[in-house]
Amino acid sequence: IKELGLGCMELEFVQRVSMGEETARAVRETASSLGVVLSVHAPYYINLNSPEKEKLEASKKRLLAAAKVGWLCGARNIVFHPAFYHGNDPKEVAKRVRDQILELVEILKSEGVDVVLRPETTGKPSQFGSLEEIIALSKEIPNVAPCVDFAHLHARSGGKLNSYEEFSSILKLIKDELGPEALADMHIHVSGIQYTRQGEREHLNLRESDLRYEELIQALLDYEVKGLVICESPNLEEDALLLQRTWQHLQRDLMT
Numbered sequence: 001i002k003e004l005g006l007g008c009m010e011l012e013f014v015q016r017v018s019m020g021e022e023t024a025r026a027v028r029e030t031a032s033s034l035g036v037v038l039s040v041h042a043p044y045y046i047n048l049n050s051p052e053k054e055k056l057e058a059s060k061k062r063l064l065a066a067a068k069v070g071w072l073c074g075a076r077n078i079v080f081h082p083a084f085y086h087g088n089d090p091k092e093v094a095k096r097v098r099d100q101i102l103e104l105v106e107i108l109k110s111e112g113v114d115v116v117l118r119p120e121t122t123g124k125p126s127q128f129g130s131l132e133e134i135i136a137l138s139k140e141i142p143n144v145a146p147c148v149d150f151a152h153l154h155a156r157s158g159g160k161l162n163s164y165e166e167f168s169s170i171l172k173l174i175k176d177e178l179g180p181e182a183l184a185d186m187h188i189h190v191s192g193i194q195y196t197r198q199g200e201r202e203h204l205n206l207r208e209s210d211l212r213y214e215e216l217i218q219a220l221l222d223y224e225v226k227g228l229v230i231c232e233s234p235n236l237e238e239d240a241l242l243l244q245r246t247w248q249h250l251q252r253d254l255m256t
Contacts, residue, residue: 001036004241006237006240006241007035008229009031009036009038009039010039010041011070011073013042014044015043015045017042017043017069019073021072024072024073025072027073028074038073038074038075039078039187039228040070040075040077040078040079041079041080042062042067043066046059046062047059047084048083048100049084049086049128051086060103060104063104063117064104067113070115071113071114071115076114077187078116078118079118079189080117080119080120081127082097082120082137085126085127097128101119101141105142105143109143115143116145117141118144119134119146121147121148121152122152122200123193123200124155124156124198124199126198126199131170134146134147135177135178138178139178145182145185148174148187149189149190150189151190151191151192154193154211155194156199162210167215171183171223174186183223183225184225184227185227186228187227188225188229189231190216190229191232191239192206192211192233194209203232204234205233205235205238214250217247218250221251221254229243
């Protein structure tokens, strides 16, 4: 990451958290010495609305493990996919997810693990994780803030939320609901995406998709957004550099 000229990296604990304390501390020292900011993506097998108690408890254990190891690595932001609706009333799901996260926040606080839990906007209407739902959690629970995946929002909406005006409306809603400080500390995912009526199908490279990433970056610049932008395209490094070059080009245009 440092050699490429990039400034941040998300540690992907896709299936499980298998890193020990010694390795985590080495990661922390290396990242700190290189000036690379780290975040964590918790395992995908998390569902805080699981009807099965065993799966619910396993989900909470995975999220706690990701938070603890991430903290040892020097990561502040812990991203996770919150839940599925399972045909339940969305308001009931929101309450259940909120209660589970409140419990997890208290556990982490009691253990001195100082991280921010970042529930992510999700790419399918069957998943809990609309922008409004994630904002509501962030308003109600301390040490919780959004992870805004713009590709997921685009797919979830069936191809909408893909213009400068719509990207700006997302940022305005966050600012109005969570305050300008939320825009000064954002965690963002960007990638190309393929979608159907059921929402997200798979991630694509930016130039192979219809995501208007230049308009997105222009909106981020105009709203003076700060924080981390994580690329989740299949060609991670190439698209991350494309986003960085686009940002730098548009930023120069603003200054001239």
